Amino acid sequence: xxxxxxxxxxxxxxxxxxxxxxxxxxxxxxxxxxxxxxxxxxxxxxxxxxxxxxxxxxxxxxxxxxxxxxxxxxxxxxxxxxxxxxxxxxxxxxxxxxxxxxxxxxxxxxxxxxxxxxxxxxxxxxxxxxxxxxxxxxxxxxxxxxxxxxxxxxxxxxxxxxxxxxxxxxxxxxxxxxxxxxxxxxxxxxxxxxxxxxxxxxxxxxxxxxxxxxxxxxxxxxxxxxxxxxxxxxxxxxxxxxxxxxxxxxxxxxxxxxxxxxxxxxxxxxxxxxxxxxxxxxxxxxxxxxxxxxxxxxxxxxxxxx
Amino acid sequence: xxxxxxxxxxxxxxxxxxxxxxxxxxxxxxxxxxxxxxxxxxxxxxxxxxxxxxxxxxxxxxxxxxxxxxxxxxxxxxxxxxxxxxxxxxxxxxxxxxxxxxxxxxxxxxxxxxxxxxxxxxxxxxxxxxxxxxxxxxxxxxxxxxxxxxxxxxxxxxxxxxxxxxxxxxxxxxxxxxxxxxxxxxxxxxxxxxxxxxxxxxxxxxxxxxxxxxxxxxxxxxxxxxxxxxxxxxxxxxxxxxxxxxxxxxxxxxxxxxxxxxxxxxxxxxxxxxxxxxxxxxxxxxxxxxxxxxxxxxxxxxxxxxxxxxxxxxxxxxxxxxxxxxxxxxxxxxxxxxxxxxxxxxxxxxxxxxxxxxxxxxxxxxxxxxx
Numbered sequence: 001x002x003x004x005x006x007x008x009x010x011x012x013x014x015x016x017x018x019x020x021x022x023x024x025x026x027x028x029x030x031x032x033x034x035x036x037x038x039x040x041x042x043x044x045x046x047x048x049x050x051x052x053x054x055x056x057x058x059x060x061x062x063x064x065x066x067x068x069x070x071x072x073x074x075x076x077x078x079x080x081x082x083x084x085x086x087x088x089x090x091x092x093x094x095x096x097x098x099x100x101x102x103x104x105x106x107x108x109x110x111x112x113x114x115x116x117x118x119x120x121x122x123x124x125x126x127x128x129x130x131x132x133x134x135x136x137x138x139x140x141x142x143x144x145x146x147x148x149x150x151x152x153x154x155x156x157x158x159x160x161x162x163x164x165x166x167x168x169x170x171x172x173x174x175x176x177x178x179x180x181x182x183x184x185x186x187x188x189x190x191x192x193x194x195x196x197x198x199x200x201x202x203x204x205x206x207x208x209x210x211x212x213x214x215x216x217x218x219x220x221x222x223x224x225x226x227x228x229x230x231x232x233x234x235x236x237x238x239x240x241x242x243x244x245x246x247x248x249x250x251x252x253x254x255x256x257x258x259x260x261x262x263x264x265x266x267x268x269x270x271x272x273x274x275x276x277x278x279x280x281x282x283x284x285x286x287x288x289x290x291x292x293x294x295x296x297x298x299x300x301x302x303x304x305x306x
Numbered sequence: 307x308x309x310x311x312x313x314x315x316x317x318x319x320x321x322x323x324x325x326x327x328x329x330x331x332x333x334x335x336x337x338x339x340x341x342x343x344x345x346x347x348x349x350x351x352x353x354x355x356x357x358x359x360x361x362x363x364x365x366x367x368x369x370x371x372x373x374x375x376x377x378x379x380x381x382x383x384x385x386x387x388x389x390x391x392x393x394x395x396x397x398x399x400x401x402x403x404x405x406x407x408x409x410x411x412x413x414x415x416x417x418x419x420x421x422x423x424x425x426x427x428x429x430x431x432x433x434x435x436x437x438x439x440x441x442x443x444x445x446x447x448x449x450x451x452x453x454x455x456x457x458x459x460x461x462x463x464x465x466x467x468x469x470x471x472x473x474x475x476x477x478x479x480x481x482x483x484x485x486x487x488x489x490x491x492x493x494x495x496x497x498x499x500x501x502x503x504x505x506x507x508x509x510x511x512x513x514x515x516x517x518x519x520x521x522x523x524x525x526x527x528x529x530x531x532x533x534x535x536x537x538x539x540x541x542x543x544x545x546x547x548x549x550x551x552x553x554x555x556x557x558x559x560x561x562x563x564x565x566x567x568x569x570x571x572x573x574x575x576x577x578x579x580x581x582x583x584x585x586x587x588x589x590x591x592x593x594x595x596x597x598x599x600x601x602x603x604x605x606x607x608x609x610x611x612x613x614x615x616x617x618x619x620x621x622x623x624x625x626x627x628x629x630x631x632x633x634x635x636x637x638x639x640x641x642x643x644x645x646x647x648x649x650x651x652x653x654x655x656x657x658x659x660x661x662x663x664x665x666x667x668x669x670x671x672x673x674x675x676x677x
Contacts, residue, residue, distance in 0.1 A: 008521075008524050008525060011524065012520070012521055012524055015520065015524075016517060016520075019516075019517075019520070020513060020517065110381075114351075114353075117351055117353045117354065117355075118353050118355070120542075120560075120561065136548075137523075137524045140520070140523065140524070140547060141524075210512075210513075214513075214516060215512040215513055215515065215516035215539040215542075215543065216516075216539070216542055216543070216546075217512070217538050217539055217542060219351065219354060219510075219512065219536060219538070219539075220350070220351055220381070221350075221510040221511065221512055221536075222512050224511055224512070224513065226513070255513070255514075255517065256517055256520075256521070258514075258517075259504050259506075259514065259517045259518040259520075259521035260521045260524070262502075262503075262504045262505065262518075262521070262674065263502055263504060263521040263522060263524065263525040264525065265673060267503075267673070267674045267675035268675050268677060269677070270505055270507065270675075271507055274507055274514075
């Protein structure tokens, strides 16, 4: 293998962005869908972990990673549906329900996932975009998983949906004003429940990526809070699906910085580099905040903006 | 049964009878004595291909012993949680011998709980028992650095880039000793070899471990080992990047059968059954127990298919030297990786030297920093 010197750093950030971003991307897309309809689902961390477990278990039992992805999506949709149905009841706080669902999801995943820590399940396929290069590092960085590509397409599709389709308009109306939606003859609670269920399915697929591709195994510490970070990313991305894609890439790349700097010899203060993604988030939030206007793009019915 | 006839007294009577019948074999062993209840506490899942699995395999061996009942609890945090777990094993399960197996359980949790239960024996892994601490506490550990030294020999033969990699959790003495031993073993083969270390900062952090492994592969390392709680992710990721791997804690050969060279494994089964037998016989376990390859505290995984004949020969020769006792992996002349002299020519720290348990440096040839 060749020694690339400091070129390793940008390459590792690129590779990290592609490898690590996918779960962030799927969870944040799911959360955009949910929040645009006027609900917050904080339970997506639990859905992510449950998705990772169910995908691994089904892929192991059936031998097909794609059936695992389907199972994770279905499981995620059920979690979203339960969240939506509970929030349908009067005077139920969606944030509190979300936290409960998060703990429930993790508990169920740990309980059912016990027998699957040891077995090795088949991985999702990836496409090598590094065929033009002889450098093994470049080849490795450009090994792109199919779910990453699907996620990228979905981000643009969702952006277009909110911008140009009737479904997108309906979700936005429900999210911005319950009264206006009612006046139009829409049923806000039903639409929010469906949006939450769809958002849950997205998060489940994000979990499938964790257990079936990268890092590619199921254990109880597989997520370590990525689902929660992704929910925060939605605010960072101002409820814009394409911006979520960018934010997820940024987070993935920044996360690769700590290990890579150590590998080129910048080894002092690695705890600080590990905090890079969070420092970045704080910086961007401060830079884009304004004392005079409300958060741009925030759905009007969201319980945190009301 | 109608609801009325279901009286409280009747209920208590019948449940007591049922409980008595089911509990009978538990409380009376074959020879008529009450069996010894032994408790095992793990910081993570007991099937993690790593640290906890190694202890759980020891517990499984204890379960098979006559006159012993084993209770286990996993995923117990290194907080007051472990005190609650120990108290509940003592008070509800009547445990007389406890194995809280994680490093962070010792101080203050074991040291605070032990004086309250003088009739219970606490055996803690990895801790440093010293005079003045409660006498019903013992600490035991193995010289697994020697295993990493042997790992290093196979790594030294396998590497073509002369760069080997180490994914480490935290810069504590045991981890630093493993890193240094791994490099020094490899340098027995070729003194040009360097070892790149990446710290992840936590014992179990799957994504960061995978990123660290990828960064090592990107930097040109072609043999990788680790010291994290569950090496599964490191092994699979490294093998996926076409690197050779050396295992740690338990045998990870099934995860990368072609790429697995060997591994430094704990061998708690013999140690635990020995300690339990001592208690059963009415004896006392020493407060401070250490052991290495020769004592059966650690063992090496069978050598993998990629290990060459030359590698195998040197591995077996050094292993025989270690088995003979008094072996020193850390010996002079030796500098740390910032250029300070550590040991002069002729000086050596043999495997049993207590100074190794407070190691705070990386030796020359290790690329990385302890802070």
